[in-house]
Amino acid sequence: MSHTPSRRTVLRGLTVTGAAVVGFDPATRSWAVTGGGSGRGLAGIPRLDGTLVTDESSLAEASDDFGHIVHRRPLAVLRPGSVRDVVAMVRFCNQHRLQVAPRGQGHATFGQAQVKDGLVIETATLADIGPLGPDRTTVAVGAGVRWSEVAKAAIPHGLTPPVFTDYLELSVGGTLSVGGLGGQTHRHGAQVDNVTELQVVTGAGELVRCSPSRRPDLFHAVLAGLGQCAVIVGATLRLVPAPETVRHYLLPYDDLETFLEDQRTLVQEGRFDYVEGQVSADSDGAFSIYTLEAVAYGPPVGPTPDDTLLLRGMRHDPSGVQASDLAYYDFLDRLAPAVAALKEAGLWTYAHPWLNLLLPGESTRALTAEALDALTPADLGPGVVLVYPILRARLTTPLLRTPADTVPYLFAVLRATPPDDTATVDRLLAANRSAYEATAAAGGTQYPVGSIPFTHADWRTHFGSAWPGLEAAKRTYDPRGILVPGQGIF
Ligand SMILES: Cc1cc2nc3c(=O)[nH]c(=O)nc-3n(C[C@H](O)[C@H](O)[C@H](O)COP(=O)(O)OP(=O)(O)OC[C@H]3O[C@@H](n4cnc5c(N)ncnc54)[C@H](O)[C@@H]3O)c2cc1C
Known part of the structure; x- marks a missing residue:
């Protein structure tokens, strides 16, 4: 998708189109619409393939999840039109020390994908599936794809991911951030154990491909890493033969x-x-x-x-x-x-x-x-x-x-x-x-x-011997600590 002049960006209930410049006011830490001389002091939002919205219903949705217990209101919601949008907005947020949380299907139960006064990135638009990899043993998918969609795409080829969560309407990025356990785990491990490569945007805004052999420290910090070091934008998933x-x-x-x-x-x-x-x-x-x-x-x-x-x-x-x-x-x-x-x-x-x-x-x-x-x-x-x-x-x-x-x-x-x-x-x-x-x-x-x-102390105990590695990866890949504060880890 290319940069499109017809993008519609909705800010504070206003629909901004065409030549209007969208800005962020670092002084008041709020998004704003600039035009003529009124834009002095505002940082321009990068041009986007998708949309950045601040309308009431989008913010309300991003302030809630399947738990309906925690509510934190972001300043804006990004619906990326491309991976480039994720890179651009994470860089922007990093520069302005705005916190960021990717949100897949919002099925966390305790505010894990929420971010007060920050940016929520809804990954659902990162929805590509395929093509199948060499030997038909893998498939590359966008992080916002739901597991039901992966299954429906793979089964006609006689293939399937080996492990599923009980509920299929969860995003790939969402379950790879936590683990992904199911009744097949005793045979094949968790969903995170069946990923051969990830495409991620680090907290510093770097787009990286990582795998067990390429930037393995990042790969291992992202899988089941609760979103702390990078936003997953794509994943290559292992496939096995499917039963009829x-x-x-x-x-x-x-x-x-x-x-x-x-x-x-x-x-x-x-x-x-x-x-x-x-x-x-x-x-x-x-x-x-x-x-x-x-x-x-x-x-x-x-x-x-x-x-x-x-x-x-x-x-x-x-x-x-x-x-x-x-x-x-x-x-x-x-x-x-x-x-x-x-x-x-x-x-x-x-x-x-x-x-x-x-x-x-x-x-x-x-x-x-x-x-x-x-x-x-x-x-x-x-x-x-x-x-x-x-x-x-x-x-x-x-x-x-x-x-x-x-x-x-x-x-x-x-x-x-x-x-x-x-x-x-x-x-x-x-x-x-x-x-x-x-x-x-x-x-x-x-x-x-x-x-x-x-x-925080509970999280240290939770990660145990893996804590020093996670802490080091956080310092390296999200040096300003902007990613996924809703987990309450750092
Ligand atoms: C009905 C139901 C059934 C479930 N069944 C199972 C089950 O059988 N097995 C199991 O293991 N789990 C199960 N879960 C839990 C589920 O796997 C997790 O809550 C999962 O994180 C939800 O995915 P989501 O797309 O809704 O993520 P969200 O709720 O949107 O996000 C969850 C966390 O992951 C982060 N995140 C989301 N996308 C990305 C990304 N692209 N990159 C980096 N971080 C990201 C968010 O910031 C947040 O911290 C179930 C949940 C529900 C509601």
Whole structure:
């Protein structure tokens, strides 16, 4: 896309077109429209392929996220028309010490993509997909592309990224900034472990390609790096053969320990392609119904799934087994009907004070039992509790912090509660903090997509041995500390 004179830049509700010059007033730290003599002292905004907007509805949207708990109002929102726009505006913000946060789909829950009095870069317009790389083993995509779009583009070629989050409408840049865990992680690692190259704009405004062999310090500081060192503008993702159909099982358990042990056995054996699990409340409100979710991929990836072979030796209640064959994309997109129903019922806009923890395997039973004992159906609301194991040996990204245990478990209490009831939201945030402290004392950590009040000292503890490297990369690549303050790390 070229520089276009017909761009429409909306500032303070004004539509600025054509020759109008857009400025930033460093004295008042506000965007302004200049013209004639009135522009003295204003710094000119670079010419953009896309748009820079300050209208009320764009700012309000950028001051909110899926959590609906934290609200920080930016000065402006960039909808880049090109990677060049990201470079230009990050340089501009760096020069004027304005803080910047990229925002993918805004599904963070605690203000992570928000920036008070700074610039939000909405990445959704960085939406290129393809072409496929040599040998059809990779695909290059824009950072704003959603995983549903990647899947839809790859599957017709018989290919797929190996790991998906449960919900597909998250941006590639957004999940690569946190990790990207799913039921396939025990086989293929996290999404960040399946990236061969990144194209990024550093906090100093430098456009760089990096990979495990080219500027590896930057590559490793960006993947699961919570946006601290660079804005991801493009990523080359690994692809593997896709199954046409899958066999999907829901296996009920009435005992936590047996459920966790069977999950562990399955991921260590690699018997299934996907393993997750949920806990739900019984009619008395006790969280005592455990459902193991397992999926075997069919041809051409695996043999035609055989129930007897796949379920041998497992200790679920055989009378409650649900098994079905699904087209591969329908399996990946299995949450879509539930999300549509939540939206229809007005529950998708509830506050989401989410708790996401990574527990050491050896303490998982005790920690989950304690957390589930304390949980009430009212405090979970129309949410879910997830528990599933991952294999640490498959995780290779230094900044994705996991407990020092061969089989850690993800434990997630994905709460939903009316956003206006701030007393309840505050109480649930405090409960998240207590659960985190119990987890940290046992050697666990948080998976940083939720809503846990965290101090700078907590972040140092969180990153542990990776902290000095992250701190050094921050100094090198974002020397003025403008990127992603909403994470509260530096
Ligand atoms: C319904 C739902 C289901 C989920 N399921 C899973 C799951 O199964 N597994 C899992 O791992 N996670 C899951 N998550 C969490 C999700 O992966 C993270 O919250 C993710 O960051 C959201 O992506 P996003 O595009 O909405 O990012 P945003 O919320 O827009 O941004 C998140 C953070 O990443 C930064 N960021 C965004 N884009 C970029 C970029 N291009 N470059 C650098 N930094 C960037 C932002 O500044 C912010 O700090 C789920 C979240 C929701 C709401």
